[in-house]
Amino acid sequence: MNKPEMKEEKKRNKDILDVVDYKLDPSLVNKYNGMTFFIKTYGCQMNEHDTEILSGLLSQMGLIEVRDYENSDIVILNTCSIRENANNKAYGMLGRLKHIKEENPNLIIGICGCMAQEENVVNEIIRRHKYVNFIIGTHNMHDLCNILDKSITSKNLEIEVLSKADKQVENMPVIRSNNFSAYVNIIYGCDKFCTYCIVPYTRGEQYSRKKEDILKEVDELVKDGYKEIILLGQNVNAYGKDLYKDYNLGNLLEDVAKKNIQRIRFLTSHPWDFTDNMIDIISKYKNIMPNIHLPVQSGSNKILKLMGRRYNIEEYKKLFDKLKNARENMTISTDIIVGFPQESEEDFKNTLDLVDYCKYDNAFTFIYSERSGTPACKLNDSVPMNIREERLQRLNEKVNKYFKENNDKLVGSTQKVLVYGKSTKENMYYGYSENYKLINFTSKNIINDGDIINVKITHSKTWSLDGEECE
Ligand code: SF4
Incomplete structure (x- = not known):
């Protein structure tokens, strides 16, 4: 045992x-x-x-x-x-x-x-x-x-259950959930130790896969006809730090982008590890999709410090602007925690102000949840649950307002959609645009999962768009 x-x-x-x-x-x-x-x-x-x-x-x-x-x-x-x-x-x-x-x-x-x-x-x-x-x-x-x-x-x-990894195992058999979009691990674990997070303990030390192994897996997926590759890690932007002196996520993205693959995505990014070179690569290669998940967690510098996030809000906004300008149609999503210990009403209002600034296209919002053994558990002045809940509601109202406004702007546009399958809505299919908008659409043609087709947007909702296939 x-x-x-x-x-x-x-x-x-x-x-x-x-x-x-x-x-x-x-x-x-x-x-x-x-x-x-x-x-x-x-x-x-x-x-x-x-x-x-x-x-x-x-x-x-x-x-x-x-x-x-x-x-x-x-x-x-x-x-x-x-x-x-x-x-x-x-x-x-x-x-x-x-x-x-x-x-x-x-x-x-x-x-x-x-x-x-x-x-x-x-x-x-x-x-x-x-x-x-x-x-x-x-x-x-x-x-x-x-x-x-x-x-x-x-x-x-x-x-x-081992407390630490003792080797890296390659070439494990895998049964993928579909034959057009594939996950590829590039880095395991995390060394950031954000004070609220259990991942550095449960997933352990950060270690990257060798670039040769990743590129070999990508080659096989290309050969098998995959249209989309999603590079995965707890913090993909730290890729290579433990293995190479001069090869990072930017280099890896460039090597993958040169393959014959139509869509490349990557997640999750820690803002602290995002470099200008990575942004240059994202703007240069059109098969790297214009959608970045950039967790901010809080809009207050005091709370970011307590969370151990290693950036302040001014730096985050600068990075956000650079990414937004890197590509036309770039969308950015985020994660936000409310009710972290010692979060005052003023700190929370700073988070609302940040949302007004960034006008995110999507946001995963959470009430702070204590994880046993993490440093944040030892902080005093926890926020009462009723206040955490009330803040979450106010935050959700604001983020939802921007989701809808951003979606409204797309009505009348034509989006390239990777088809994921039949929608739960009658006679409709669903898929994702390049900038990761969920789109339900009708078509007069025979549509297969994994097709990439043009869809004219006819209607917007808070979390999705409706449309019809067009030429
Ligand atoms: S929040 Fe993300 S970056 Fe921070 S410790 Fe957890 S996994 Fe690592």
Whole structure:
């Protein structure tokens, strides 16, 4: 049994990890032919991509993915711990699985993802959720097949969670969720240690994938006909810092942009690591999409300092303006936390002023959520929950006003849309414009997922646009 320790997770040793190729123990190939699995994914795109890899690993054992967890032999929760709410959702699901297991004692339940790296979560599962069969951490996800096999054989709770990564594993099998837009990991972990954030502990030390491995994966995706590549990391703008002296995200973006790929996106960006050279590359290559996610978190310098964000609001605005001017039609989205400890009404008003300045095209707004063990938990003067809620409401009213105003400006324009599929609205399809507007549209033609087509915008809403296919 290996349990995570937060003290160990916090340590950084700056070693370059060995890179090894994934290999499945031959005795496990197709060992569980015909058994079924279901993975419930919580959280960000990194987790969504991890689920694609977990599916790839399990399918090598002969397992078949199903959409209905109630009739699955194995259920895995790929968890997120960014906010308490995310943890609560996973615990709620565990409660439902407990009832199913009472009816079907052979059900195998596994937990992976960020919650698996939380020392207190693992202890809680040992104490109160003994029906769970295995817990596997983010650093040894490649070991899933061995641990699943061990838990099926031993019938005990198997816990294999490393506090730190000991190697980087390449060439893991992956079952992608579609055949036109693909995630590609470029950097793992985070060394920023924003004071409210659990990620530097759960995802560990920042380490980049070698550029050769990334470009090889991109080449394969191009060969397979993918139209869009989304480069992923907790902080992609730190790419290369741990590996190279003179190769960073800008260089990588340029190398990817030179490939025959129609759309390139990347997330998430920390403003502190955004360089002018990266902005130059974004303005130079038209297949890098004009949409940047640039989390600000607060409009108050006092709160940014307490959050350990390493920039002030004047620097953020300067960067925002540069990016906005880098490309025609550039859209910028953000993340904002309200109710951080010691946030006064004046600090909050600074956040509202910043929103008036930036007029974001999208914003993910959150109430501050204490994460056990992080430095922000030790700050005094927490903001009462009713004030946090009231601020969130005021903030949402403001950001929504700008979403709608920005969308109104697009009515009558023609947008190039990458088709994602049939919309939930009758007789409509949906997809995303180059600057990442969600567009529902009609067409008289046969439309396939992954097509890139022109859509004339006819109507705007707060979070989406309506249109019709045009020449
Ligand atoms: S940069 Fe992002 S992932 Fe890293 S500590 Fe800050 S908020 Fe967390």
